[in-house]
Each structure stands twice: as structure tokens, then as C-alpha cells.
Amino acid sequence: MKKIFELGLNGILFFIFLAILVLPIAFIGTMSYEEGSNVLSAQDTYDSNSKIKSIGDPDANVPDEVEEFILKLEKEYYQKQLETSASNETDEEIHEDEKQTNQMETGNDEDDEEPEKLSN
């Protein structure tokens, strides 16, 4: 009877020890991320491990209408940015901006071509 009592008490001690050991490790598992927060992005930052859908990803199955709409929004955004920055700067800076605008436009054209290349 005494031995059973001893065994029980030592068993409790053993479980306490295991609990103390596992506690910090188990706490790591309490962190998680929102599953439903998939973002549909036009940025070409596609990563195979990510759940973020990108129009640059051929496996994402983004509908053509959505893709066109995103690209349109993207163009409008860049145009607006350029307009606002141009109005605030001096004539010389504006001249430099035009150069950048030309570069950006060519860059955008290249971006527009990327999905087509990928789909091919």
C-alpha cells in the first residue's frame, strides 16, 4: 500500500516536471495566422510558400477580367502619383520627371507583358 502511494506521488512529480518542460515549447504553438486573409495583389512578389495570390503566378487562376481591372487600377495609380509629384516641383525637376515618366511607362508596358509571357 505504501509503495503504491509512493509510486503515485512520484508519478505526480514526474508529470509536474514534464509540464514544466513542455510549457515554453507548447507556448510556441499558440501563435497562428489568419487563414482567410488572402490578398489579391498585382505586385509581382509571388512566393510558392505564400498564400497571397498574384497575377504573375500562372497557377493562381486569376480571371482575365480581374487581371485587367487590377492592371488598369495600377496604371491609374502611377499616373496620379506622377501628376501630383510633377505639379509640386520646379521646371527643372519636371523635366527630370518626364524622363522618369517615360521610364516608368516603358516599365509598366514590360509589366503588362509579363503575365502574357507567363501564361505562354
Next chain:
Amino acid sequence: MLSKILIRLIDKAIIPATLLLASRIISIILISKYLGIDFKITQDGLILQNSYDYLKVNSYSILFMVVVLVIGLGYVVVKALLFHSSHIKPTTTAKLFSIKAQSLIQNSYEIYTQGSVWLSYSYLLLILTAVMAMSNLVYPWVFYSILGVSILVTLIFIFDAEEEIKMKKNEEWLDNDQKYLEKPGELE
């Protein structure tokens, strides 16, 4: 009668558990602030907004825990190699007594119980990180760093234990007969 080893192990496990838990919480807060990542605290725990943020915060947070683990293990390893009562140098003993740090001199029982607790945390973290690395929840280099630390510290403890066993074997050859030894106050 309660097991003395279990009580000692529980006693030695409290501080490492508290340190690791605190390091996890503090690191999550600091890393999230530094990287500008928002998180929510709910009943289910800490929730980040997406898997990218989770991967970053989780990896760096575990790395922070590894740093704490390395400090703890380092402390025990230094005690085992330099301040072990069985093979401490007399000059080191004298120095420690002169700076009143004699508590650093510990026997095998103290050092190995402490070491086994820290090593257990190291292995548990290794297993967890391996699973997480396979599920792409942590960067693979975090797993490799823990693997390196665990292997290195295990080897150091094995070498120290081997030395301890050798010394015990050598002591067996000594004559334990104290018949002719002068006892204090005997010849006065």
C-alpha cells in the same frame, strides 16, 4: 518517500522554463514592433495577419529563444568544464573564494541535473523546429542553428562525463584505509 532526483529536476527546470517563456513573449512583441507587424491577442492566442508575417516573427522569435538557450547552456558548460568540484584547479578555487563566488563550484549532481534540463529544452526545441521547418512555418536556418547547438553541447557534456568516470575509476585504486591517518586533536 518522494524521489529526490525528481524534486531536484523540478527545482532546476523552473528558471529555464520562465526564461524561455519570457523570451518568447518579449521577442514576439519586440520583433513585431521592429518589423511593423500587427498582431491580435485572442482566446486562441496570438494571431498574425498572414503567413509571411508569421514566418518572420516565428523564426526570429525562436532564434531569440535559442540565444537564451545558448546562454543557459553556456553557463552550465562553463561550470562543468572550469568549476566542477571534481577537477577544479586549486588556483581557480582560490580566485573564486577571494571574489566570494565559491557558489560557482558545484558537484556533478548539481551540474548534470541543471545540464539535463537545459539539454531537454534544446532537444524539444529541435524537434519542434524540425516539424515547423518541414511545414514552412520557420526558416530552415533556424532549425540548423538549433541542431548545431544541440550537437555541440551534447558532445561537451559527453566528454565531461567521460572524464568524470575516468577520475572515479582512478580513485578506486586509492587506499581508503584511514587507520594510520592522524585525526584532528589526536596527538595533542
